[in-house]
Amino acid sequence: MSICIETHHLSKRFPVTKQYRELILHPFRKSYITVLSDVSIKIRKGELYGLLGPNGAGKTTLIKILCALIYPCSGTAYLNGMDITKQGDKIKKKIGYVLSDERSFYWRLTGRQNLKFFATLNNINGRDAEERINHLLEFLDFGTNADKLFRDYSTGMRRKLAIARGLINRPEIIFMDEPTSGLDPMIAQKIRKLIKEKLVRKEKKTVIFATHNLHEAEELCDSIAVIHKGKIKTEGNLEQIKLGSNASRSYFIGLKNFEHSVLKSIQDLEIVKKVKPIPLKSISDAFQIEIELMNRNGNEHRLLQDMLDLGCNISFFYEKQTSLEDLFPKIIGEE
Helix, strand or coil, rough: CCEEEEEEEEEEEEECCHHHHHHHCCCCCEEEEEEEEEEEEEEEECEEEEEEEEEEEHHHHHHHHHHHCCCCEEEEEECCCCCCCCCCHHHHEEEEEEECCCCCCCCCCCCHHHHHHHHHCCCCCHHHHHHHHHHHHHCCCCHHHHHCCCHHHHHHHHHHHHHHHHHHCCCCCEEEECCCCCCHHHHHHHHHHHHHHHHHHCCEEEEEEEEECCCHHHHHHHHEEEEEEEHHHECCCCHHHHHHHHEEECEEEEEEECCCCCHHHHHHCCEEEEEEEEEECCCCCCEEEEEEECCCCHHHHHHHHHHHHCCCCEEEEEEEECCCHHHHHHHCCCC
16 A cells, blocks of 8 residues: 655644743744654554544644644645655645534535535536535435525534535645544544545545544554654554554453362462452352563463463453553553
8 A cells, every 4th residue: 555645753843922921021032832843654544543632632733734724834745656845736636624613614605515516616606516425415414404494514524524624625635633523422423434434435535533532543544653742653553563662461360169279379379470360250160360461572371371270260352452442551651
């Protein structure tokens, strides 16, 4: 799969607004805040790429740079081989930008009328505009809602209209800045399904999806970049991120006729980091433990053999699935 977006050592800083006292004492001193620092990423064509990080991490600034809305202070970025600092006008014709902000729509116009207005702003008029709008309204399942006033839309319908607006120029690359923020779980799930199944799988669009929701990123994205305080902490698919974080493996193990004295012997095993007992109340003669190993070097066979040598009667043995929520504090260095 070819690379459609790549950045090389992007950095961005903004001037800090001075307080009145600072203006008087140091009128010519300039202060800056660094929002992005040495950001290098690669995004493949046709993938759903997640920018994951807390609010204020730099996600929106990075998206604005890639959309050629602002320039970086240093570094370079390319979209389909085009330099963002030199070919911004061409880039803007190839991309769509979806915001969660609803203030840019006209509340006294219908959804269809809003789309017609934004089509005109993109120099799309006449029959071409009408065909594109009808296609989008059908594609996004608007039905009769297309001719209702925007002010009467539910929050979910407003987000769908924002997606339609981002697609009006038939972009190859779509940037989405927290499009499910503030939605109730059911509506958010429908929006995520629409993005993944229709935009990415069916339409083969490249989608860059900024979010601070760990579960959303894990469920939705093919690849993820974790950004924190303006720096990329890790990048890749979930398995690559697990390996890169050097997270230890944990296992759930069921035991029959268990004697508590064996717990200390298990804890003393060389490869075991921690043992946590979990009583199974529904089965009187069964017991469950969670064992965390020292590393991810595939020591499960050795663990199993060591426990059998200790006389353990094992009824089940399976690996605990590590989630982004488990890894995130370690990735950003704030465990």
